[in-house]
């Protein structure tokens with residue numbers, strides 16, 4: 624039996640979904656972490672010998688894992704996605720799914736991978752993702768997509784430098800589809816100081832930098848160092864502020880450059896770096912008026928989508944429609960595609976009256 628409150632909540636959810644369905648931008652999405660159940664099913668059918676089941680590729684509602692276990696899940700997905708055909712299918716599915724969720728602008732990021740057994744090279748990996756973006760565009764999927772080449776910190780300085788060179792090549796050859804570099808991977812492995820030359824080189828050649836910073840508590844020194852570059856956006860930044868063991872000096876650096884944060888509520892709660900939604904650092908930065916963008920991180924692994932993340936932020940922090948509208952609109956200025964910002968602003972203004980009539 625449904626109580627009045629349940630009914631109210633359903634109505635509210637429905638309302639939010641409708642309201643928000645049209646105004647998304649996603650700026651922090653790892654390709655292989657974004658693979659949906661239905662795509663996993665297709666991959667499993669291609670590779671039955673791997674004996675991989677659903678429970679191994681996603682963390683369902685109410686489940687929590689350690690961050691380390693999240694990386695194990697991502698490794699299972701990597702086993703399933705090891706050919707060019709897989710990458711093409713996965714990237715196209717993910718782009719279509721974001722579009723179906725109302726995302727009009729998407730920045731995908733992914734780590735170029737070489738697979739000896741299938742002959743996939745890092746260069747072909749990136750080319751295939753670019754091909755997927757082009758095919759979706761040609762098929763009329765209503766979404767603008769840009770790509771960030773990702774550096775996995777676990778692979779060290781030399782690979783990081785190679786990856787930057789690859790990203791630079793593709794930035795120049797794709798007519799602006801490759802816009803930047805992401806630093807990600809298990810935050811407990813390695814130190815950013817070793818990656819600094821590669822990151823600096825990327826910045827100098829015109830790639831935009833989005834760095835996962837202070838995703839775990841032990842990274843204050845590293846963040847202090849990497850914030851000097853400075854990056855163009857920060858992934859998570861969960862432990863930057865003094866209340867959680869960061870420092871005022873870190874906050875001051877972020878504020879000085881007005882560096883936007885990419886915030887992923889479900890990812891942080893399911894990965895247990897944040898104890899509950901209400902404890903999420905969204906509130907700290909939001910109350911300060913600091914540019915913050917709601918993102919999914921790994922929508923497949925964490926069983927979420929961008930509408931749901933916006934709803935969670937709204938219900939957890941009591942945001943009004945107007946607040947959400949503004950949050951979504953401000954994200955436009957945080958994208959790495961300045962050529963599209965005016966067009967996106969225009970789209971948002973045109974949609975605004977239709978949304979508020981709902």
Ligand SMILES: CNc1ncnc2c1ncn2[C@@H]1O[C@H](COP(=O)(O)O)[C@@H](O)[C@H]1O
Pocket residue numbers: 653654655656693697732733734735773775807808809810835838890894920921
């Ligand atoms: C949960 N928090 C996280 N923190 C840090 N890095 C993460 C991550 N989630 C995903 N990745 C990074 O993205 C890769 C998978 O997508 P791609 O193979 O690149 O498409 C992971 O291997 C990791 O390097």
Ligand SMILES: [Zn+2]
Pocket residue numbers: 651653807835858920
């Ligand atoms: Zn991430």
